[in-house]
Amino acid sequence: MPLPTTNHQIRLAARPVGLPQASDWSHTTAPVTEPVEGGLLIKTLALSIDPAMRGWMNEGKSYIAPVGIGEVMRAGGVGQVIASRHPDYAVGDMVSAGLGVQEYLALAPSDIARSGLTKIDLRMGSLSQWLNVLGMPGMTGYFGLMDVGQPRAGETLVVSGAAGAVGQTVGQVAKIKGCRVVGIAGGQAKCDWVVQELGFDACIDYKASPSAVREGLKTHCPKGVDIYFDNVGGDILDTVLTRINRKARIVICGAISQYNNTTPVKGPANYLSLLVNRARMEGIVVFDYADRYAVGVAEMAGYLREGRMKSKEDIVIGLDQFPTTLLKLFQGENFGKLVLQVAEA
C-alpha cells in the first residue's frame, strides 16, 4: 500500500489570552515522510484532549516546556504503525505516543524515547480506553490517588471533575480500595451517571446552586473529608478545605477553573485549614510515574476485565474539530473522557 502524501496538522499560531480562539491556531499541511533507518511512521487514530493542553500553550517555566509558536500542538494519542524501519515495530502495530495534533507522525530513532512510544494491546481495552483509564488520565488518577492520596478503607474521598477522565478513575479505584466516594460534577446527568453507573456513594452538582458544594459536603461527608482529589481549583477547593479531617491529603492534580484566567489565579483562602488539621496539599505530575505505568495499566485492565470498572469517552470526529473540541473542556460540556477521533482504526 503506498503511503499517504499529505499530513494535515494544527499548529499553535499565537499564545491565547483567556480562552483559546480560532486565531490562535493555524491549519497547515506537510508532506508525509518515509521513516529513516530505525524510525517509524504512525497514523494517528485518536487524540487525547486534556485540560493540561491549556497550560502547554502558555509561555514560562512549568513541568514541561511550552509548545512553541508555529509548532504542531502537543497531544498524546493512539495510532497504528504504517511504515517501519525499527526492529521492534511492525506495520499494523497499535501504539500510544505523543503524536501531536496531526494525521501522521514520522518518528526518528532519537525522538522515540521522548515520544513515550508504547505498544498497546486492544485485548486489554479499546482504543479510546487506552486514552482514558489505561492512558494518561487513568495513570494520573491511579498514581495520584495511591501515592499522594494514600486511601485507606473507611475513609471518605471527594473528587472534583468526577465525570471527567481523571475523576472517573480516581473514584472507581477509591471505591475498590474501600473508601466512601463523593464526586463533584456539573449537571444532574453527570452526577446520575457517576452514582448509578460508576457506583460512587454520592455526587454533588456544583451548578445546582451557589451553596450546593457546601451543603452537599455536609450531607454526603458526615465524617468529613480524608482525601480530596482536586481537578478544578477555585471556589470548590476552598469549600472542601473547610470540611477536611485531621491528616487529610489534598491531591493537586489540576485547576481547570483557573486555566483561562486573565486575572491572577485565585489561591485557596482557606489554606490555613492545612495547619489546623495538620493536613497536606501536594501536587502530582503523571510523567513521574512513567516507569510504573505498566503496573497501573495492568491493574486498571484487570478491573475492566472483571467488570469492576467502567469508562466513558466523549468522542468528537475530525482533526479540524480540535480547536472547538478543546473549548468543550473549559465549558464543562464534555461528558466523560474527551477524545478526538482522527481516523478509523
Next chain:
Amino acid sequence: MPLPTTNHQIRLAARPVGLPQASDWSHTTAPVTEPVEGGLLIKTLALSIDPAMRGWMNEGKSYIAPVGIGEVMRAGGVGQVIASRHPDYAVGDMVSAGLGVQEYLALAPSDIARSGLTKIDLRMGSLSQWLNVLGMPGMTGYFGLMDVGQPRAGETLVVSGAAGAVGQTVGQVAKIKGCRVVGIAGGQAKCDWVVQELGFDACIDYKASPSAVREGLKTHCPKGVDIYFDNVGGDILDTVLTRINRKARIVICGAISQYNNTTPVKGPANYLSLLVNRARMEGIVVFDYADRYAVGVAEMAGYLREGRMKSKEDIVIGLDQFPTTLLKLFQGENFGKLVLQVAEA
C-alpha cells in the same frame, strides 16, 4: 511563708475585630486558693507571648478550643511551685505549664494532664530559654522542620520570621543538619543578628523594598528552595512559591501577616507551583509531638551546651503589659522570642 492573697488576672472581655484593643481585655483579681489534695499552686514567673494567641481569641473550630469570653487568657509559661499536695512536686520546683495570663495558678489533680505540667531543669537552659528553644516555639520549629521539612544536607531552607522564636530554632537546626539557610526578617538589625550571631547564610529584609524578597531569593538561593518554613503567609509565601524546587516541602506553621485581617485571608495565588514542582504544603501543630518533647528538648539543650545554638529573648516586665506586649508581635516590633516576665525568680 504565708501564701499571697490576691491573684491578678487578665481575661478576654470581647472577641477582637482586627488587632486586639484595650477594651478586649479585663483586668480582674481573684483570691489565691490553697491547693486541694493532689493539687498544687504555681507562681507565674514568665509567660510566652505567641502569635497563636490571636487565633485562640477567635470563635470557631480550630486545632484548640477558643478562649471563652470572661475566661483568663490562655498562655504557656514557667513558674515555681509555692504550695503542693502532690507527691511528685515540692515547693520550689520549677515547672512549665499552661498557666494563663495571671500571677498564680491553682491546679486541681484533674487539670494537671491538660495543663501540660512538666518540671524544668534550669541547668539545661534559663527560664526564658524554657519558653523559647526548649519550649513550645523550639519544639514547633524542631518537629516541624524534622518531620515535615525533612532536611537533607546540601538543601536550601528558607524561613520567614527568622529572628522570631520559631524561626531562630528552625534556621539553627537546619544549619546543624547541613542545609544552606536563608532567613526572611523585618529590618536590618534582625537580619544582621540572624547572619552574624546565628550563622544563617543570608537574611532578606522584607521591609527594604517591595521586591526585596523576590530579589533576595534569586540572589541567595541560586539553587532554588527545597524547604520553606512559613510563619507569615501572605505575599512572602506567594513569592517563595515561585522559587521552589521539585519535591519541595513547605511547612505551614503560621501566617502572622493574616491573623488580624478583617478581610478574608489571602490564599497563595501561586499554589499551582505545588503541581508544577510536585511539591507539598503541610500544616503542623506542636501539640501532636507532646510525647516526643523530651527528645527535642534534650537535642536542643545539647546544642545550647555545646555553644552550637544561641537564643534571643525580648523580655517585657509586668503582667499588666500583656495587652500591649501582644501587639508588638503583629507590628514585628519584638526582636527575639517575646517573653512577659511576671515575677522575679
